[in-house]
Amino acid sequence: MAYSTFKTNPIDLIELLKDCHCGKLQLPDFQRSWVWDEDRIKALIASISRSFPVGALMALDTGGEVNFKPRPVEGSPAQAKNATPQSLLLDGQQRMTSLYQVTLRNKVVETVTPKNKKVRRWFYIDIRKALNPTVDREEAIIGVPEDRIKRTAFGRDVALDLSAPANEYAQLMYPLTQVFDWDPWQDGFDEHWRGNEHEKERNIFRIFKHQVLENFKSYRVPVISLDRDTSKEAVCVVFEKVNTGGKALDAFELVTAMYAAEGHELRKDWYGDDKHNGRHRRFVDTMRLADSEAVDSHSKRTTW
Template identity: 50%
Template structure:
């Protein structure tokens, strides 16, 4: 963890300390190793595997050998309410003592130290280039005692058989395969560091066989024991011990802040470990559900935390409704990380099937809006409240009046661009407001607060934008037919014919006319077409490709003029403007028509603007486009 991260963690930890009991005590390294070995100190099962390479282990051993601090550990009393499935520190045997504490922070250090100092099994690590290796670590006694040699240079790694070879393995450079060879070479096995007395007794017996020749080495061994080994046996590690009253949210905060390397731990992994303590395998349950859900391509990117959020929305809403019925202070509806950690296993079991069914219904609903693919889904996050709403509605969503309100709510979220950030509070409002709305209550906040500005159409250029994807879907929903085949875009055509959004005035033609990319790349100049049709249009003027369509060729029969006019109208395109290659007139007309489509979908008027020259218009970026620009 770098300095900035540690400072940030210190502030978060201070907040945690103010709300939970804790102790900070120095604990001897040897006792910590024994606790890991016996199983009194274990890892919560959501902790990821050990990843330190050989060089990091060497640096750690060198630091302790000189008595330098290597950072505090953090443990959690295992006798409290928070309960996790556990596993021993990697390399430790099956536990023989009752679990006393979870190791929350310090896994890499404790695992590295346990394997290299306490276990005589080779350390299964990796090189700096990520090649897996098994090694034993040694101190070169002479180098360790030489003040001119960096201590890390005095730590060497020997292969599994303790024989270091050279010349492509043909010659033995250093044989440490038995104690006598270790004494002779003056190399101390670090996995004997806490059993050094026995090794030294054996060394004394070896020295006694030839005291005159071996006296100098014996003196170096004794000096090494005093100056290096004693630093290990007397070493104490500061341990922050969180009490048994520590909350789940506090534990999650610890992992969010201390796990700064690699993929951060999320609430799903914490909940998985908590449910595992009740013999329920959440990860397996989720894997089976995901395999079923991703059969719908629009759900291909569903995440486990999102599924838990939908469960939490329904569980907390039920708790709120029960409290209101009982005349009690109602708790909040929530899908925050903290609320996910509070969902009991019984609640997950109750709601998980309903949420899964809600996602399936959500996929059907999205298909009806012509959203077939996860890539074209405006907001992945909006699936969470959508699935929860469907889980509550059950089959009632198939009622036409309910479907219309669902569509209005959905498009207001998309074109209001309301699900880009800080979404958990909006989720809660959605699940709170939707059922009363269909029963005659007020419109949901998402509908009330959404708005769309006309000028936004001119700046929708990125397919990362939710509103950009929304226009693409709306055109297909409104009946757009392919220029060449005349087919409407149902699910089969969409995938079989590779439908995507393409330029109407081709990019090559626009460049030749010196039109700015910021203008011709607008959604106003794009429409859904099959890949074959887009290739046929090429980079020519619209008047030219209209001629191709009406005249036909050997591979494509001609399209009647009135039929082509109807097809273009289905895309909100005025044929006369294309035939005249009137780019400016086309952009003005189509912007107006797309705006009408959006207003109809949202059920409210957009914020209109005067048409300004392109070089005078205000620049506008949605969150997704800002992200892409960055």
């Protein structure tokens, strides 16, 4: 009798992020690194904040014939690497890594601008803009530098200072690192805006909590789970098909996926790791040396 090789279950977003944190949910090591820029991160956060769908995830249950080497989600703590994953994420890495880094990790996010400039960002929700129906929700999601101070005029003028909680309260800027645990921040906010004359501000936050923050806590993500008995050929085909959206896979990544099913770490062989240079680095060094020797030889021939 035929049976389905997969099942689909909606899972709470917070539980998926916790699984990333502790290493229960990891990536197959052949997956590319996290590549999303801050604009895509903001768009994703905006969708979650409105309970809009952001697409299903696809994961492979571990413990079967396909024994890919796992790799923790980027930014997860060191102990996640020592954990035995229950599932490997085949589709959804960019979304889950973005959400994990912005909301649960509680550290500055290392990302890039749309022009591919490396930046370090903390992300906030502008409470007033988020509650304004005439403002696009993406405009309410802002990123600030690592010191939480946004400057203009080539760094001479301060446009926004969120370097202290009191500044966040005063300017109604909510940190995305606390979207799943807002009570401590709300306590500080209520204290900052204490008194009958500030009932309006306290009420604004209550509305924001109900209309925006609770969407994060109640958000559920459809997860398609491939059975652990799924063949490695099928896994590779699925991986290729589901990764056609977003940033397209190149030939190297597809070949890497196929070789990974045989236990060969093609990415590590080519790029190396923290301890060893890969073939790519050795190749570059060899070519650089050859070019240098060619220049020296040419210089000697042209010396008068």
